[in-house]
Structures are given as C-alpha cells and as structure tokens.
Amino acid sequence: MKAYDAIVIGSGAAGLYTALKLPREWRIALLTKENLTLSSSQWAQGGIAAVVEPDDSFRLHYEDTLAAGAGLCEPEAVRVLVEEAPERIRELIALGVEFDRYQGRLAVTLEAAHSRRRILHAADATGRELVRALVEEVRDLGNIRVVEEALAIDLALDGGRCRGVLVDALGVREWYMSPVTVLATGGAGQVFAYTTNPAVATGDGIAMAARAGVALRDLEFVQFHPTALAIDGAPRFLISEAVRGEGGQLVNLAGERFMGRYHPQGELAPRDVVARAIFDQMQSSGATHVLIDLRPIGEATIEQRFPNIAHVCRKFGVDVFSEAVPVAPAAHYWMGGVLTDLDGRTSLPGLFAVGEVASTGVHGANRLASNSLLECLVFAHRIAEAVRSSGISRTAAGIIHFPPAAAQSPVNFELVQRIRNEMPWLVWRTCGIIREADGLRRGLEQLQMWKQQLSGVDATTERATLEVRNLVIAAELLLKSALLRTESRGGHYRSDHPAPDPAWQVHTEIAEGRLFQTPLAVAKIRPTSG
Known part of the structure; x- marks a missing residue:
C-alpha cells in the first residue's frame, strides 16, 4: 500500500493543473496511463475562450455558452466559468504558456457560435503548448510524484467514502490510499469507430465511477466534431x-x-x-x-x-x-460525465472529478468551442480551494484490508479482441450522429451480451481487457441515456423524435444502476471532512 495526501488520476490539462494547484506541502501522486504528455488536451488545437478584449464582456461569453448548450447549461456554473477565466489565463502566462500576440496584445480569434473574438491560441497547437508548460512545472516540484504507465483499476471504498484507487503500475498492483482522489481521466472517444481522441480515451473514469455507484449525468450528449x-x-x-x-x-x-x-x-x-x-x-x-x-x-x-x-x-x-x-x-467530446458541484465534489465523499470526465453543468447539451480547456483550469482551481478549506485530514486512514476478489476465469483474449474490434462500429451505427429507438435497443442488446460474457473474467490482469470492460460499461450507459431521452437537443439527435421537447429540458442521471430525470440545478453536495 502507498499513502498520499492526494491522488490525481490523469495527466491532461485538468489533472496537471489540479496537481499544481493543490497545497505545495502535500504529497501528491499523479497517475498517467502512458506518459506524462499523452492526453486529449495535448491534441487540442483551437484554444482557450476567455474575455480579454474591450469589446467583449462576461455577459456575452455567458450568453454564447447558454445558447450553444441548448437549454441544459447550469447558469451558475457558466457564470463561474466565464468570470474566473481571466485570472486563470494570467496564471498560465505566469507559468510560461506562450500565447500568440499581435502588436503586443494577446491575439484572439473567432470560433463557431462565439459572438466575439475571444479564443486565445498558440498557433494551432494550443493544447500542446499548455501541456508543455504545465508538465515542466510539475516536474520542477518535489511534492508531486508522477507514476507513468499506471492503470487505475477500481476505486477504494470504505465506510461510504473513496479512500484511493487500486493501481497496476508496470505490472505491480497496489492500493494507492488518500483522503482526496481526483478523477481527471478524460472522455471515452474510443467507444466510437471515428474519433479525434487518443487511444487512451477508453472511459476509465466513467466506468470506475459507475461501478462505485457514483452519480453520472447527461451521458447521451456527445459532441461530434x-x-x-x-x-x-x-x-x-x-x-x-x-x-x-x-x-x-x-x-x-x-x-x-x-x-x-x-x-x-x-x-x-x-x-x-x-x-x-x-x-x-x-x-x-x-x-x-x-x-x-x-x-x-x-x-x-x-x-x-x-x-x-x-x-x-x-x-x-x-x-x-x-x-x-x-x-x-x-466523436470528439463527452458533455456528460460524473456529476459534480461547483467545487468538483462528486456524490461519493473523498472523490472529486474535473475536466471532460466531469459534468459541472457548463456545457449543457452542446459544448461551446474552446470552453473545454477553460473548464479544466477553472474547476481544477476550485477543487484545490475547496480541499484547502474543507478540513480534510492530510493523512490517509490506517491500513484498510479489502476482501480478496472472488475467483474468476482467466481472460479469453480472442473474445476481448473481438469485442474491441466490433464495439466501436456498433456504437457508431446505433448511437452516432443520428439515433433512433430500434437501433439503440439492438445496440444495447449486444452490449449487454458482451457485458455478460466479460462478467466472469478477471478483467484486471492486463490493459486490453481492462479497457474493453470499461468501454462496454461506458457504451452501455451512453445508449441507455440516449434511449431514455425521446427528443433531439444539442449533440443528441433522434430521427424518431427530431425536435426539442420542452418537457425534456431536464437532466438525465444514473446512480447505482438507476436511470432517471432531474430538474436543472447545480448539484448541492455537502462538504465532508476526514
């Protein structure tokens, strides 16, 4: 067992910035599935949206975000996003992020559905420049231990709290224990046959949260670039x-x-x-x-x-x-995710979520261009501030003895490979840009059959099987949510229900296997200490 003051799972912009913003006196483990620079953030080209020009305003950025979100944005979350953006940009510049400039000022460009030029950029490789600067800062700090080629397998649960995560790091399996665990695992683009996401985007955070009974929200909303x-x-x-x-x-x-x-x-x-x-x-x-x-x-x-x-x-x-x-x-970005409040808390005490894996309420049914990197920065900062003020003990609980897993069958690698090859095409056909009930039901039947076939297999022994298990779970949740929402809104389009329905101006939520509607409202999650 390894003990830390905080564990951050994921090394994109959300994970890197969270690790940097947490108290410098804390011992932090930053877990990355491959190496420190491989993430969807690294691939982000467009830029970061923020109000920096005199002809722009918080009100305009707020209104543009709400309009793109097609009635499902949480206004309070959007307000936080746009009003805290300029300070986060100043922090990035202080960290050495080199945004393009024009005549001495920050250069800004226009992107779809923005009413003003407000996209800060570094040529057409803004994500790469952002990750470069954050990685350099992380490597300079002595309190952050980077664990590369670390597979997060499952959350450690004890007494109704998250106590850390089971990790396979270069073949060595250990419990990493901490009072603060942050999911920054990105999305699940690999459930689709066509995606802009890197190969590591296999829905690991969503699947781990689902297995732990954590509340998830709006999983039907996928943005297709x-x-x-x-x-x-x-x-x-x-x-x-x-x-x-x-x-x-x-x-x-x-x-x-x-x-x-x-x-x-x-x-x-x-x-x-x-x-x-x-x-x-x-x-x-x-x-x-x-x-x-x-x-x-x-x-x-x-x-x-x-x-x-x-x-x-x-x-x-x-x-x-x-x-x-x-x-x-x-497939480009998953608007839904692990339900959080404005400080990144989830429904499971001790567990936070940030970035694409989280559902903060800022994106609604369709994300406004270049708000994603901004969301990472704003809510990573808020998580760190919430942790500082919460009274959470820095030391992990004493050694927790988790019961051994039940005996399972060895991996059927032929089955795993077949599912990995066939599933992205199934999801693309049945839950891609255009959806309808019969296709969604057929897709769900096949996914549930695969899930059953994998249920008796030890999926924690190697990466390919673990990822397939996570992808099947993420895909099933996606299709269930898409089948429930009998309207078209934002990134979710049903050919059998082609118009928005005012009765569906609500969220879909999944918790402990139950799927239901919830009204628009920022999640209220009571801070806990311990």
Whole structure:
C-alpha cells in the first residue's frame, strides 16, 4: 500500500493543473496511463475562450455558452466559468504558456457560435503548448510524484467514502490510499469507430465511477466534431474550428457551399448543426466526406495560424495551399460525465472529478468551442480551494484490508479482441450522429451480451481487457441515456423524435444502476471532512 495526501488520476490539462494547484506541502501522486504528455488536451488545437478584449464582456461569453448548450447549461456554473477565466489565463502566462500576440496584445480569434473574438491560441497547437508548460512545472516540484504507465483499476471504498484507487503500475498492483482522489481521466472517444481522441480515451473514469455507484449525468450528449481529416490510412486528425473562424469554407464534392441551407450562421453555426449538415451531405450523395477549403484564408494567415494542420495534411498528400481538405465528423467530446458541484465534489465523499470526465453543468447539451480547456483550469482551481478549506485530514486512514476478489476465469483474449474490434462500429451505427429507438435497443442488446460474457473474467490482469470492460460499461450507459431521452437537443439527435421537447429540458442521471430525470440545478453536495 502507498499513502498520499492526494491522488490525481490523469495527466491532461485538468489533472496537471489540479496537481499544481493543490497545497505545495502535500504529497501528491499523479497517475498517467502512458506518459506524462499523452492526453486529449495535448491534441487540442483551437484554444482557450476567455474575455480579454474591450469589446467583449462576461455577459456575452455567458450568453454564447447558454445558447450553444441548448437549454441544459447550469447558469451558475457558466457564470463561474466565464468570470474566473481571466485570472486563470494570467496564471498560465505566469507559468510560461506562450500565447500568440499581435502588436503586443494577446491575439484572439473567432470560433463557431462565439459572438466575439475571444479564443486565445498558440498557433494551432494550443493544447500542446499548455501541456508543455504545465508538465515542466510539475516536474520542477518535489511534492508531486508522477507514476507513468499506471492503470487505475477500481476505486477504494470504505465506510461510504473513496479512500484511493487500486493501481497496476508496470505490472505491480497496489492500493494507492488518500483522503482526496481526483478523477481527471478524460472522455471515452474510443467507444466510437471515428474519433479525434487518443487511444487512451477508453472511459476509465466513467466506468470506475459507475461501478462505485457514483452519480453520472447527461451521458447521451456527445459532441461530434464536424471536421476531422478523412483520408484512408490517416488518423481522424482535427481540422480546428478556428479554420472556419478565419474564413475556411465547407463545400460538397460538387464544389458547392452548403452550410447556408442549414443555418443562418453558415460555417459558424454550432458544432452539432455543422456535424449533422455534413453527415446529411454525405448521406444524400453517398460520399465518405466533404471538403474544407482553407484557401480563402490566405497563405500568410495559414502559415501563421495553422502550420501544424498544413504539415499534417501535407504528410497525407494534401496541400492546403492549392486544394481543399477531405473532412468528416468524428466523436470528439463527452458533455456528460460524473456529476459534480461547483467545487468538483462528486456524490461519493473523498472523490472529486474535473475536466471532460466531469459534468459541472457548463456545457449543457452542446459544448461551446474552446470552453473545454477553460473548464479544466477553472474547476481544477476550485477543487484545490475547496480541499484547502474543507478540513480534510492530510493523512490517509490506517491500513484498510479489502476482501480478496472472488475467483474468476482467466481472460479469453480472442473474445476481448473481438469485442474491441466490433464495439466501436456498433456504437457508431446505433448511437452516432443520428439515433433512433430500434437501433439503440439492438445496440444495447449486444452490449449487454458482451457485458455478460466479460462478467466472469478477471478483467484486471492486463490493459486490453481492462479497457474493453470499461468501454462496454461506458457504451452501455451512453445508449441507455440516449434511449431514455425521446427528443433531439444539442449533440443528441433522434430521427424518431427530431425536435426539442420542452418537457425534456431536464437532466438525465444514473446512480447505482438507476436511470432517471432531474430538474436543472447545480448539484448541492455537502462538504465532508476526514
């Protein structure tokens, strides 16, 4: 057993910033599934939204976020997000994050559904620059122990509290114990056949929380990014929203601009609208992609703002200066997650959640572009402040003897590999951009069959089996939530219920296996000490 004052699971922006903001006198374990720099945050291109210009205001950022969220944002959470953003940006600059500047001022760009230019960026690799600066600071601090290639298996529960987590680190399995455990595990893009997420995004935090009976919220809401690179043999590399913000144009294979038929804002419509429009163009023409043309932006701006996009496209045979880029939607971000209050507390005392794994209420049914990195920073800071003021004892409880697991069958690797290959296509077909009841039911039947087949297997012995177990759980929760919500709203579109229903302006919640509706309200979770 290893004891720490706090354990942070995940090394994206949310996990790194949380570890940095916790008290410097605390002994902190930062667990990362692979290495310290591999996360969805590292892949984020667009930037961080914050009010920094005189023609912008908190009110406008607040209203833009609510509008994108399609009636399911929590206003109090959104207010916290936008009003605390400038201070978090100042902290990043002090840490050495090098945002682009123009004539001595922070440079800002426009992205879809924003009414003002407020996206701070570092060319088209903002996530990479942010993670670089945070990693350097983490490595400079003596109180943070980074544990790489560490698989979080399950939460340690005792006396109605989270006491830490069972970890497999380079083949050595141990209980890591702490009075404070923070899930910063990101999303579950790998449940889909097409995703912009890295291979590590297998829903581990959601699945661990579900097994522990922790409350989860709004899991039906997945954001499909409209423009991921669609070339055979290439990863679904993100073609940033900022490309359209700077003037990039979407055209079908006939060379026609089409977004004006779907929304008055055209290419700058909310992401869910653009993704469905592209999907509709693909369905009606039989094409596997549409095109995004960067040439209207101009060569100088492309070179300055999108050098990484130009480089990656060139690597796969597309010259953005002379031709349009093939793109198609891909799963990008999970708006739902582990239910938290405004200080990151979950329904399980001792457990906090931050970043994509959390449901704070800021994103509603559809996340506003570039609010995700901002959410990581704002709520990581609030978790650290809440922990400081809560009176939580720094020392973990005494040694807790957990009962041995029941005897289980050895892993059937052929079964695990078959599920891993087939499940993303099943979820893409039945719970992708367009959903309907019959498909969701068929998908659920298959997922529940796989879940049953895995139930007697020791899924904790190696990474592939553990990830498949987590993916099946995450996918089942996603489809159950999507089947329950009989309307279309934000990132959730039902062809058998194609319009929003005022009666469904509520959250869906899952707790201890029960699925139900809850009214809009910021979660009120009573702080606990101990």
